Structure formats: C-alpha cells, structure tokens
Amino acid sequence: MGRSVHETGERRSRGSDRTNPRRSTMKFARAFMPIAIAAALAGSFVTSSVLATDTPSVPTTIAVPKVYVIPMEGQMGTDIDKSIYEDIVKDVAKAKPDIIVYRLKSADFDDNYYMNTDDKREAGISKLTDYRDMVKYLRTELRSYPQIMWVNDAVGWSALLALAWPDMYMSSKARLFGLVKVSQTALGWDDPDVAAKMMAAWTGIGKGFLEMGGYPLEIGDALMFPKKTLSARWEGRKVKWTLDNEGTWIVDDNPERTPLLNAQIADDSGISDGTADSVDDLLFMLGFREFTKIDSGEKLFKSYVDDWRRDFAKCEDLLRQVTDPTGTSGDAEKAIGKAKRAAEDILAMMKRYPAIETRLQRERGVSRLALENGIAAAKEQLRRIKEAERAKGRGPGGGGNAPGGSGLGGGKSK
Amino acid sequence: MNKLGSQDCDIPAGARSGAGRSSLVRRPFAILAAATLLLTSVALAETRLSFKSGQSWRGEIADTVSVVYVEGGKELTLEGKLLRADKTMVVVEGIMLGKIAKKTIFFGDVKSMTTTTSSAPAPVASTSGGTSTTTPPPGGTSGGTTTAAPSGAAQSAEHKTLPANYQGVLFLPIEGMVGTGTREDEIKKIGQEADRLGPGQIIVIEITSPGGMVIEADQIHPTIMDIRKRHRVIAWIKEAISAAAFTALHCDEIYFMKEGAMGSMTMFAGTTAIQGAELDAWLKLAGEVAAESGRDPQIARCMIKKSFALSYDIPEGGGPKDAVFRPDTKGKVVLDTPDTMLTINSSQALACGISDGTADTPEELAKLLNLPEWKEVNDVGRRLHKDWHRTLDTGMEEIPKLVFRLGRTGGIDRVGQIGADIQTCEKLLAWWAKCTECMIELSQKGIGVPPEESLKERLIQLRDELAAIKKQERDNKAGN
Numbered sequence: 001m002g003r004s005v006h007e008t009g010e011r012r013s014r015g016s017d018r019t020n021p022r023r024s025t026m027k028f029a030r031a032f033m034p035i036a037i038a039a040a041l042a043g044s045f046v047t048s049s050v051l052a053t054d055t056p057s058v059p060t061t062i063a064v065p066k067v068y069v070i071p072m073e074g075q076m077g078t079d080i081d082k083s084i085y086e087d088i089v090k091d092v093a094k095a096k097p098d099i100i101v102y103r104l105k106s107a108d109f110d111d112n113y114y115m116n117t118d119d120k121r122e123a124g125i126s127k128l129t130d131y132r133d134m135v136k137y138l139r140t141e142l143r144s145y146p147q148i149m150w151v152n153d154a155v156g157w158s159a160l161l162a163l164a165w166p167d168m169y170m171s172s173k174a175r176l177f178g179l180v181k182v183s184q185t186a187l188g189w190d191d192p193d194v195a196a197k198m199m200a201a202w203t204g205i206g207k208g209f210l211e212m213g214g215y216p217l218e219i220g221d222a223l224m225f226p227k228k229t230l231s232a233r234w235e236g237r238k239v240k241w242t243l244d245n246e247g248t249w250i251v252d253d254n255p256e257r258t259p260l261l262n263a264q265i266a267d268d269s270g271i272s273d274g275t276a277d278s279v280d281d282l283l284f285m286l287g288f289r290e291f292t293k294i295d296s297g298e299k300l301f302k303s304y305v306d307d308w309r310r311d312f313a314k315c316e317d318l319l320r321q322v323t324d325p326t327g328t329s330g331d332a333e334k335a336i337g338k339a340k341r342a343a344e345d346i347l348a349m350m351k352r353y354p355a356i357e358t359r360l361q362r363e364r365g366v367s368r369l370a371l372e373n374g375i376a377a378a379k380e381q382l383r384r385i386k387e388a389e390r391a392k393g394r395g396p397g398g399g400g401n402a403p404g405g406s407g408l409g410g411g412k413s414k
Numbered sequence: 415m416n417k418l419g420s421q422d423c424d425i426p427a428g429a430r431s432g433a434g435r436s437s438l439v440r441r442p443f444a445i446l447a448a449a450t451l452l453l454t455s456v457a458l459a460e461t462r463l464s465f466k467s468g469q470s471w472r473g474e475i476a477d478t479v480s481v482v483y484v485e486g487g488k489e490l491t492l493e494g495k496l497l498r499a500d501k502t503m504v505v506v507e508g509i510m511l512g513k514i515a516k517k518t519i520f521f522g523d524v525k526s527m528t529t530t531t532s533s534a535p536a537p538v539a540s541t542s543g544g545t546s547t548t549t550p551p552p553g554g555t556s557g558g559t560t561t562a563a564p565s566g567a568a569q570s571a572e573h574k575t576l577p578a579n580y581q582g583v584l585f586l587p588i589e590g591m592v593g594t595g596t597r598e599d600e601i602k603k604i605g606q607e608a609d610r611l612g613p614g615q616i617i618v619i620e621i622t623s624p625g626g627m628v629i630e631a632d633q634i635h636p637t638i639m640d641i642r643k644r645h646r647v648i649a650w651i652k653e654a655i656s657a658a659a660f661t662a663l664h665c666d667e668i669y670f671m672k673e674g675a676m677g678s679m680t681m682f683a684g685t686t687a688i689q690g691a692e693l694d695a696w697l698k699l700a701g702e703v704a705a706e707s708g709r710d711p712q713i714a715r716c717m718i719k720k721s722f723a724l725s726y727d728i729p730e731g732g733g734p735k736d737a738v739f740r741p742d743t744k745g746k747v748v749l750d751t752p753d754t755m756l757t758i759n760s761s762q763a764l765a766c767g768i769s770d771g772t773a774d775t776p777e778e779l780a781k782l783l784n785l786p787e788w789k790e791v792n793d794v795g796r797r798l799h800k801d802w803h804r805t806l807d808t809g810m811e812e813i814p815k816l817v818f819r820l821g822r823t824g825g826i827d828r829v830g831q832i833g834a835d836i837q838t839c840e841k842l843l844a845w846w847a848k849c850t851e852c853m854i855e856l857s858q859k860g861i862g863v864p865p866e867e868s869l870k871e872r873l874i875q876l877r878d879e880l881a882a883i884k885k886q887e888r889d890n891k892a893g894n
Contacts, residue, residue: 129624129653132673136652140775193687196720196755197680201624201655204757208673211760373818380823387826 055139055147058286059098067283068097068145068294070138071301072104076157077125078355080106082134084304088297089141095294099286100147101279102138102165108156108178124157125358126185128205131157135164135212149213150282151272156181159223160209168213169282170263170272177260179223182206215271216241227255232269239270308353315349315360318342322374333385340378347371461499463527471527475499481506482525492517493530502741503711518705520698576785577614583785584608585776586795587620592657593627594851595806598634600798605641607794615645615791616783619665625656628681635703638664650779651676651769655757663703663714667770669779670760674772677757679717693719710739713768716749716756724750726766734767809845809852814861816842832880839873 059065070088072080092100108123139147149165156178162168163176170176186198207220218241222230231247232239245253251269252259266272276282283291320326321342328334350357350368360366464470473479473496480493481504494508494517503520504527586604588596601619608615638661641647649665651674659676662668670676681688681696688696697718701711716724725745726737743751747766750756763769771782780788790796816838824834846853846866857863864872 136671136673136774189685191682191686193680193718193720193755194682194685196753197656197678197682197687200755200757201675201678204655204675204677204759205653205673207759208675211672211674217759217761369814372815376815376819377822380825384826391826 055143055145058146058148062098063288064290064292065098065283065288066095066292066294067099067101067279068092068095068297069279070100070102070297072102072106072158072161073152073301074106074305075122075124076106076131077127078308078358079305080134080158080161081355082130082137083354084301085134085138087304088300089138091296091300092142092145095296097145097294099283099291100142100145101282102147102149102161103152103279104149104154104158104161105152106156106158106161107153107175108181121359121363124181125362126157126181128157128160128182128185128202131160132205132208135161135209139165139212148282148286150276150279151176154178160206163213163215163220164209165212166214168266168272169274169276169285170266171277172263172275174263175260176262176266176271177223177258179206179220180226180258183224218243219271222252223258223261226258229253229255230259308355311349311353312356312359315346315356318346319360319364319366322346333382336378336381336385340375340382343371343375343378347375463499463504463521465524465527466522467525469524469526471529473529477529479504479506479527480530481519481527483519483523484525485523489525492519516708518702518711520701520711522698579612579614580616581611582789582791583616583618583780583783584611584792584795585618585620585790587622587799588658588661589622589799589803590806591626591855592623592634592661593630594855595803596621596623596626596630596658596661597802597851598630598637600795600802601634601641602637603798604795605637605645607792608641608645611791613644616648616785617641617645617795618648618650618779618783619661620650620652621654621658621662622652623654623658623661625658625678628657631657631660634661635664635699639706642666648783650773656680659717660700660703660714663700663707663709666707667783668763668768669771669773669782670763670769671774672760672772674760674763675757676763676768677717678755679714680720680755681718709768710737712739712741713756720755721752722750723752724748724756728766734765737766739766805849806852809849810856813842813845813852813856813863816845817856817861817863820864829880829883832876832883836873836876836880839869839876843869843873 070085070092074080106124109118147165147167149162149168151162151168151170151174153171153174154162154176159176159179160182183199183203186195186202189195189198203220203224206224207217210217210220218230221243222228228243229245229250230241230243230252231245231250232241233247233249234240240247249269251261251265261271263272263275267275274285276285279291279293319342322339325335325338325342328338346356346360346366347368350360350371357368460472460474462470462472471479475496475498477496478494479496480491482489482491484490492506492508494506496504497507497516498505503518504524505516505518507514507516509515584604584607586600588600590596604617604619608617634657638647642664646667647665649662649668650671651662651668652671653674654662654676655678657679659679662676668676679700681692687693697715700714700718704714705711712722712724716722723741723743724739725743725748726739727745727747728734728737739745749758749762749766758768760769760772764772771779773779773782776788780786820835820838820842823838824831842864843866846869853863853866
C-alpha cells in the first residue's frame with residue numbers, strides 16, 4: 001500500500017518562510033476539507049490579499065477517476081507550443097475528466113552532455129513570455145480540474161513548466177535543471193546598469209513561473225544564477241531556503257554551476273510531492289487504485305507533432321526548389337513558377353504550424369516576410385516575362401523596358 | 415515645463431532634453447497608515463537634519479513643523495506633524511485641500527524647516543507669500559497660488575467604498591511596447607470615458623508590457639495624474655517592465671497577477687544608461703511618482719540604478735503596508751542588493767505593501783477591490799485595445815511588404831511601374847497617418863521604411879513623370 005493521503009499531506013512541506021497560509025495543497029485539502037472551507041470563509045473577511053487560484057483538490061468521492069494525460073514532450077517552442085494545447089483544452093471540455101496530469105519530458109541535452117552529441121537544433125527555443133502565457137492559459141482554462149505536473153525530465157526552458165504547478169511529482173530518473181538559460185537571455189550588455197536591468201527583467205519574468213507554482217523564489221534564483229548557492233534548513237515542518245551555504249542541507253555550493261534537482265532531492269526537500277515512475281504509481285500515490293485513462297489528449301499531441309515534423313521535413317526539399325528549382329530545362333518562366341509554388345507551399349505550412357516558422361527562422365534564416373516578398377517578386381518576374389513576350393509578338397516598337405529583377409528561381413531567359 | 419526627451423528605456427533614440435513636470439494632484443494617505451508610519455519611523459530621541467539649502471533643523475519625530483519647500487518652481491509651505499525623517503526626505507502629515515494627508519519632501523527641495531508650538535495639524539500648504547487657499551488649481555503650475563492636493567492613502571481609504579454612481583469598472587488592457595502597443599492615447603480615451611460617466615469611476619488597467627519609449631511614458635505621466643484627480647485608477651500587472659513599471663507606479667492601487675513582475679526602470683540610449691543630470695532628474699521624478707501614490711520613493715530608485723540597495727522591516731504587529739524601507743541590506747527582508755536592479759515579483763510586492771493584492775482573474779480582483787462582482791460598465795476599454803492592436807498588427811504585416819514592392823512592381827511598361835509605385839507610396843503615406851508607431855518600430859527593426867517627407871517628394875516626382883509621359887504620348891499621337 002502506498003502512502004496515504006493523510007500521511008503525504010502532513011509530510012509535505014514546501015516553501016520558505018513566506019508560505020502563503022491560504023494556499024491549500026491537494027493533499028491538505030483532501031485531508032482537512034471541512035476545516036479548509038471554514039478557514040477560507042473566515043479568511044475572506046480578513047485582509048488577506050492573495051486569493052487561492054490553485055486548481056481544485058483531487059476528488060475524494062470518486063472511486064475510479066477519469067484521468068486525462070496532457071503530454072508536454074519534445075522541443076520547447078515547437079512540439080510544446082500553445083497552439084496544440086488550444087485543441088487539447090477543447091477536447092478536455094468534451095472529455096470532462098476528474099484529474100488532469102501533465103506529462104513533461106523535454107530536455108535540451110541528455111545525461112551525457114559532455115559528449116556533445118545532442119542535436120542542438122532540438123534544443124528549446126527562447127520564448128519566455130510565450131511559455132508564461134501558455135502556462136497561464138492552461139491553468140486558467142482548465143482551472144475547474146485538479147491538475148498535476150508529472151516531470152519525466154525537464155532540462156532547459158521546460159524546467160519553468162515543471163515549477164509552474166503547485167502539485168508536482170517526478171519520475172525517478174527525472175532531472176530539473178537548466179534555467180541558466182533565463183539569465184543567459186540577458187547577457188551581452190556592457191553598461192552595468194543596462195545589464196542589471198535586463199537581467200532583473202528576464203529573471204523576474206522567469207520567477208513568475210515559480211510564483212504560479214508557489215515555489216520559493218530562492219530556488220528560482222539558484223537555478224538561474226550559477227554564482228548563487230542554495231541550502232535548506234527545516235523549521236518544524238517548513239523548509240526554509242537560503243542562497244548561501246548556511247543551511248543544514250547544502251543543495252548547491254558550487255558558485256560556478258547551477259544545481260541539478262533530481263527526483264530524490266526534490267522529494268526529500270519537499271519541492272516535489274513524490275516520485276512516481278508511471279501514471280499508475282502516480283494515481284496510487286494520490287490514493288486511487290483504479291482509474292480510467294483518457295488518451296485523446298495524447299493522440300492529439302502525437303498527431304500534431306507527427307504532422308508538423310513531417311511537413312517540416314518536406315520544407316527542406318522545398319527550400320531547395322526555391323533556390324535552385326530542378327526539372328525546368330533552363331526555362332526561366334518554368335523555373336520561377338516552380339520556385340514560387342515551392343515558396344507558397346512553405347508559407348502555407350508556416351501558417352498552419354508556427355513550429356515550422358520557428359525552426360526555419362532559427363536554422364535557415366527564412367522568415368515569413370522573406371517568403372512573401374520572394375513570392376511577390378516571382379509574380380512580378382512572371383508578369384514581366386509575359387508582357388515581354390506579348391510585346392515581342394506585336395512586333396518591332398512594341399513593349400517597353402523589360403528589366404531584370406531579383407527574386408526566386410534561376411535559369412536562362414528565353 | 416520641460417518635457418522629458420525622447421530617450422527610450424529600451425529602444426535607442428535621441429538624448430533627453432531635461433526634466434520637469436507639471437505639479438501633481440496629491441491624495442491623502444490612510445490615517446491608519448500614517449499613524450503606523452509614525453510608530454515605525456526612524457525615531458531617535460532627537461533628530462538633526464541638514465538640508466542642501468544650508469538650513470538645519472533639530473527636533474523630534476512627531477513634532478509639529480513648518481516646512482518651506484520648492485515644487486514645480488514654486489515655493490510652498492506645509493505645516494504638520496513630522497512623521498519621518500531620514501537621510502533623503504521628510505514626511506509630514508498636514509491638512510491639504512481639507513483632508514489630512516502625508517507629504518514626502520526630498521531634502522533637495524527643502525528650504526527650511528522649523529518647529530511650531532502648535533501640536534494640531536496646521537492649515538493648508540500655501541505659497542511663501544502667505545496666501546492660503548483650499549481650492550486646487552485646474553492642473554499644472556500656471557502661476558498664482560499652488561496647493562498640494564491630497565495624496566494616496568486617505569483617498570484610497572475613501573475609494574474602498576463604492577461611489578454612489580457605481581455601475582461597474584472600466585477595464586483597459588494595455589499590451590506591448592510603450593510607444594507602440596501601449597500608448598497614452600488609449601489611457602486618455604478611457605479617462606474621457608470615465609469623465610463621461612461621472613466622477614469616481616474605477617479604471618482597471620491591465621499591464622503586459624516590456625517597456626519602451628520614454629517619450630510615450632512622458633505623455634502617460636500627466637494623463638494618469640490628471641485622471642486620478644477624478645477617478646480611482648488601478649494597475650493590474652502581468653508584466654510591467656521599465657516604462658510600463660513607471661506607468662504602474664502612477665496608479666492609486668497596484669495588484670499583481672501571480673506571474674507578475676515589475677521593475678527595471680533604467681533608462682538608456684543605444685546601449686548606455688543615462689548619467690548625470692538626466693539620471694538625477696529621472697530618479698527624482700520616479701521617486702516622486704511613487705511617493706504621490708503612497709509608495710516609498712526608494713523602491714522606484716532601486717528600479718533605476720543598480721548601485722542602490724533596498725531592504726525593509728515590518729514592525730512587530732504591523733502588516734505589509736507598515737513596511738519601513740531602508741537604502742541598504744540591513745533590513746530583515748532584502749529586496750535589492752547593490753549589484754542588482756530591482757524587479758519585484760507578486761509575493762515580494764505583497765509582503766511589503768508595494769502591491770495591494772494578488773489576483774489571477776477578474777473575479778478575484780473584484781473581491782480585492784471590494785466590489786460585489788466583476789462587472790464592466792461597457793467594453794470601451796477592450797475595444798480601444800482591440801481596435802488599436804488590429805491596426806498595429808495589420809500595419810506590421812502590410813508595411814514591410816509595401817516597402818519591398820516600392821520600385822519593384824508594375825510590369826515592364828514604365829507607365830505601369832509608375833502607377834504601381836504611386837499606389838504603394840499612397841498606401842505607405844496612409845500608414846504614416848494611421849500608425850506612425852508602426853512605421854517607427856519597423857524602421858528601428860531595419861525594414862527600411864521611407865520617411866514620410868521622402869515619400870511625399872517621391873509621389874510628386876512620380877506624378878510629374880507620369881504626366882510627362884502622357885503628354886509625350888499625346889504629342890506623338892498628334893504628330894502622327
């Protein structure tokens with residue numbers, strides 16, 4: 001038998017001495033629901049300026065809950081993008097689950113990062129405010145459902161997602177690491193005040209994720225700034241985090257690196273609510289021996305990832321057609337036409353999948369604007385070719401200038 | 415009044431031309447907050463202050479004093495109880511415009527301070543000529559008698575009760591760079607809508623902005639201060655960085671969303687932060703704006719200059735609004751160190767009273783505002799935001815294409831080319847008229863937007879060329 005709700009509820013402690021007294025964790029609410037309700041009602045008459053916006057507690061009266069799994073897997077900024085979650089939110093409304101589990105698995109590099117074999121093209125995209133808005137969207141749109149973050153791996157930008165939900169579990173091999181990317185976003189300014197401004201702004205936005213999850217900002221600072229160390233001490237059941245080595249438990253004392261939180265550290269320190277290697281284990285820890293898994297979200301997500309990556313792969317060939325169209329036998333008009341069509345196909349894919357636009361921009365420097373302008377230039381070239389032909393057809397004296405122009409395609413003129 | 419120059423907080427622009435501002439309406443602080451501040455102020459058995467004017471004062475906190483100070487170019491006198499005195503400012507509680515109010519006066523503005531024999535709050539602030547008045551000027555320091563209007567706390571205490579004409583809130587989202595997405599224009603219009611509905615409206619400005627143009631912030635400043643004279647203005651922060659943080663500081667109340675962040679108000683041009691007199695003026699203005707809204711000016715200053723530090727203590731039995739800030743790291747809670755800039759998150763802001771509460775949804779915000787429910791009087795604010803952003807988004811998409819097409823379309827025939835270019839020039843000029851902000855932002859992004867004057871000249875040239883060609887054709891025909 002796993003840990004009981006009451007045990008984990010009492011065992012779990014989180015946060016620094018700034019723990020919000022009105023914030024109820026899932027387990028506490030399950031264990032002390034009547035008291036919590038009474039306290040909340042009493043508290044509403046007290047000048048407390050934080051209102052609980054956390055999602056509802058895991059239901060206590062349902063024997064076999066319906067669990068909807070929402071994958072957050074792959075590359076941040078492409079696979080994990082708000083566009084797919086808009087479809088998933090609609091599906092959740094139809095499915096009406098009892099519990100939502102976000103399954104997070106996104107790592108910018110593998111364990112053997114020193115081997116330098118990871119595909120850097122698959123590293124997370126720098127889109128901090130987009131991720132913030134995506135999290136806010138999910139937490140708001142799905143606020144009537146209990147939500148659990150289940151971290152299978154979170155290295156890089158994805159670590160922000162891991163820390164944006166209060167109820168968080170990790171799998172035994174999961175890592176929570178890599179937020180130095182947030183502070184690195186602000187680098188590159190020589191003026192000390194401007195540099196400090198940018199650093200404070202970006203890391204402040206980054207720490208907003210921890211605020212949403214209810215985690216101490218000291219953890220955010222330690223994960224974002226290598227020079228900050230991190231230790232913890234217990235004051236009763238509460239964990240107090242400090243950015244130094246003075247605590248009882250030193251999590252990070254290396255001023256040149258940020259800490260890597262594995263499942264054990266996270267569990268022992270109360271950052272996570274527990275360690276679970278499967279949805280079964282996870283639900284068991286929540287007190288459910290049985291549950292029904294709704295997999296439509298996983299299907300939607302897989303379909304989205306497969307579709308955009310398939311189209312992205314097509315873009316490689318299409319880009320070749322844009323710059324060097326084949327099979328035109330030197331016919332300029334055909335070449336330009338073929339290049340134009342290839343560009344139009346890429347543009348259509350970019351509009352259908354923002355992920356494609358993101359990757360092409362990053363890897364090939366190809367933007368939507370550049371394609372649109374290229375298509376416009378190609379249309380103009382084709383028009384001029386036709387006009388020149390018509391003018392020739394009218395005989396001497398017809399037509400005007402037929403200037404060359406830059407644009408898509410190649411080949412010789414007729 | 416010297417306007418602030420066009421230096422941008424985040425986008426390079428020209429140099430600032432100097433600082434200055436119109437006199438501001440002040441609102442009284444809550445009596446309770448004032449009393450608490452009295453208890454928690456840095457109180458010594460005897461305090462000695464030396465002002466830059468060369469004058470000095472010796473006395474105790476809670477003495478009744480008469481302070482002669484300069485504001486907006488005018489010399490004013492305020493009598494009241496000394497609540498606080500530290501190395502940079504004094505805080506005096508007196509009666510202004512018929513209400514008890516707190517006034518923060520920086521040392522640099524104090525000409526003299528004397529202890530009076532009376533222990534009761536004294537009458538209104540007056541000019542040094544001794545004329546007193548209870549009537550506020552219509553706005554600005556336009557000569558004659560100037561009075562200090564009520565500052566934040568007392569009026570916010572009044573604000574917590576709904577006005578008799580309450581129908582709901584006026585909600586205005588502002589989003590995007592200050593100067594493009596976030597503009598004074600929309601804020602002014604929501605103020606006009608509030609005026610139309612009658613005094614005492616509740617205006618909620620939801621802020622999601624990374625900052626931007628100082629010149630726009632300079633326009634937002636008097637607009638919000640004016641609106642605040644008649645209405646309750648609330649900032650609800652998702653992201654308020656740089657000029658957006660400055661905007662938020664103007665508001666009567668500040669609420670954060672959980673993910674909210676506010677700060678980093680360093681002003682810079684190119685890649686260099688402003689220095690010297692410009693910096694001093696910016697520090698002063700930002701501090702005064704914070705003080706006018708009932709917040710410690712040190713908070714604003716730490717958002718501008720890295721070398722400032724900030725910490726606070728809350729006296730025993732006190733709450734967040736009783737936080738006593740200090741310009742070092744010796745307080746119990748350190749918000750900013752001398753090697754960092756201050757950007758503050760929701761829990762930090764709440765804990766020290768910078769924020770009045772944290773709310774993630776309008777319904778939650780309504781509760782914090784003591785409203786019976788979240789109800790918007792109308793959708794004027796939302797439409798202002800939507801309409802402007804539609805224009806902005808369309809412009810940002812269409813203008814680069816028009817720029818590309820200039821000189822590249824129209825076929826092989828010169829007449830066709832001229833015709834196409836005339837159309838493109840006319841469209842670009844229309845965009846200059848409709849969305850100057852788009853044109854400026856795209857220029858700064860390197861899109862190569864032709865300046866308005868150059869487009870007008872080109873249009874004239876094109877029309878002249880077209881006329882000449884047509885004339886030539888007619889002549890040729892006539893000749894044939």
